[in-house]
Amino acid sequence: MSSPRYWRGIPQRYRLEAGKCKKCGKIYFPPRLICDECKSREFEKVNLPKEGKILTYTIIRVAPSQCTDQAPYAMGIVELSAGSTGKDGVKILSQIADCDFDKLEIGMPVRIEFRKIYQEGEAGIICYGYKCVPV
Amino acid sequence: MVGITGYGVYIPRHRIKVEEIAKVWGADAQAYKKGLFVEEKSVPGPDQDTITMSVEATFSALKRAQIDPKKIGAVYVGSESHPYAVKPSGTTVAEAIGACPDVHCADFEFACKAGSEAMFVCLGLVSSDSIEYGLAIGADTSQGAPGDALEYTAAAGAAAFIMGKDNIIAEAIDTYSYMTDTPDFWRREYQFYPRHASRFTGEPAYFKHILGAGKAMLEKVKMKPNDFQYAVFHQPNGKFPQRVGRLLGFEKKQIETGLLCPKLGNTYSGSSPMGLTAILDEAKPNDLIFMVSYGSGAGSDAFVWRVTERINQVRDSAVKTRDMLNNNKSYLEYGTYAKYRGKIRKGE
Numbered sequence: 001m002s003s004p005r006y007w008r009g010i011p012q013r014y015r016l017e018a019g020k021c022k023k024c025g026k027i028y029f030p031p032r033l034i035c036d037e038c039k040s041r042e043f044e045k046v047n048l049p050k051e052g053k054i055l056t057y058t059i060i061r062v063a064p065s066q067c068t069d070q071a072p073y074a075m076g077i078v079e080l081s082a083g084s085t086g087k088d089g090v091k092i093l094s095q096i097a098d099c100d101f102d103k104l105e106i107g108m109p110v111r112i113e114f115r116k117i118y119q120e121g122e123a124g125i126i127c128y129g130y131k132c133v134p135v
Numbered sequence: 136m137v138g139i140t141g142y143g144v145y146i147p148r149h150r151i152k153v154e155e156i157a158k159v160w161g162a163d164a165q166a167y168k169k170g171l172f173v174e175e176k177s178v179p180g181p182d183q184d185t186i187t188m189s190v191e192a193t194f195s196a197l198k199r200a201q202i203d204p205k206k207i208g209a210v211y212v213g214s215e216s217h218p219y220a221v222k223p224s225g226t227t228v229a230e231a232i233g234a235c236p237d238v239h240c241a242d243f244e245f246a247c248k249a250g251s252e253a254m255f256v257c258l259g260l261v262s263s264d265s266i267e268y269g270l271a272i273g274a275d276t277s278q279g280a281p282g283d284a285l286e287y288t289a290a291a292g293a294a295a296f297i298m299g300k301d302n303i304i305a306e307a308i309d310t311y312s313y314m315t316d317t318p319d320f321w322r323r324e325y326q327f328y329p330r331h332a333s334r335f336t337g338e339p340a341y342f343k344h345i346l347g348a349g350k351a352m353l354e355k356v357k358m359k360p361n362d363f364q365y366a367v368f369h370q371p372n373g374k375f376p377q378r379v380g381r382l383l384g385f386e387k388k389q390i391e392t393g394l395l396c397p398k399l400g401n402t403y404s405g406s407s408p409m410g411l412t413a414i415l416d417e418a419k420p421n422d423l424i425f426m427v428s429y430g431s432g433a434g435s436d437a438f439v440w441r442v443t444e445r446i447n448q449v450r451d452s453a454v455k456t457r458d459m460l461n462n463n464k465s466y467l468e469y470g471t472y473a474k475y476r477g478k479i480r481k482g483e
Contacts, residue, residue, distance in 0.1 A: 010230060014227075014230055015230075015233055021302040047233075069181055069474070070181050070182065081290070097180065097182060098148055098180065098465075113187075113191060113192040113479065114191055114194075114231055115180075115182040115183060115187050115189050116181075116182040116183065116184060116187060116310065126184075126186075126218055126219070128187065128227060128231070130249075131182065
């Protein structure tokens, strides 16, 4: 990933910064310019909750080139708690780290941790962001 | 009144036992365990480094400080294992916690003393009203050369402290620093592993500086060792801090609460700061804490802390140090440990 592309996503990768439609309250992660529900263009920044539960998961054994050292690893869709951000929890795609594969299950509570996602070889940038870990 | 308004700690879940390392190198595990007073050490996962641990420790510190991260005017990360040679760790930490852009960041290096150095500077800046709150972090994912004595102790962990003048949980009564040019441990540029001068790291280095700083600190505040409920010293192994404590006049019961090394290893810049977090987890209001760090090269920072009533309100707001040290552990075999620590040379 190029530095500018990584940099553009820092608010979302580091702080789970989402956009909440000021008119209808729908939350977008990552943020969008126009609400697809009510067509409003006005959003407020909200930070998503750092707890949630696993909706589904899989084990990656043949990983993309930047992540081969981490394979095998679990990836999941996690529904974050609704918290103060709205009535429905936002669903995110995330690696599930620090887990025993045979203990993973749908509905398992997880929380967000700040981790290294991958690095661009030995000399490139190190990309950080969120991962989920079992509570 | 200046002091700690929030503290936090992070320890990776992975561990490796002394026996597992000794087995690979044909060494006598019992001799190492007895000689170093260490049973196992923490190991960072492949996706963890000084920055990730610093961020997590800071989130815990923020939970206890209960402040808006935007009020943090300085982020100082002390480490000898900053992930980049050129690019600050502090800016990533500041961005992750939401302190940017109105903040001053710097990375500190002073072997194992970089964490207490960050604490020392933050206290000074808060004291002079240059900033409202300052974040000081000691964190390391230290490496020892394969088979070297250091490999049995070099561990990973982080401690974060938010210094301020409001809502203090431990007041900094006074500080003292003691430095000389002593080449006992070093790592030259482009070298992967540090080198050390074996026994020279003891008497003329660790003991001279901690005793020098410790005695001067006691004299400066006009206190005696038995005035303190707790004492914490840098922990390169489990034995040195107990011996230096005895030499200064402290008893075992004052030292054992903050002594994490036997189950944690040496977390370098995180060492005595993490010991302090374990003490704050248990201390009562008005307890006095004596702290002396040590960094090769060489120097010691001494601190006298007095715990306030607020500790009882915030202590349970985040994970406690001993809970993180003793729970949810995952033991590694040497091969996986070597892979996680980048000790295996791979083809292009």
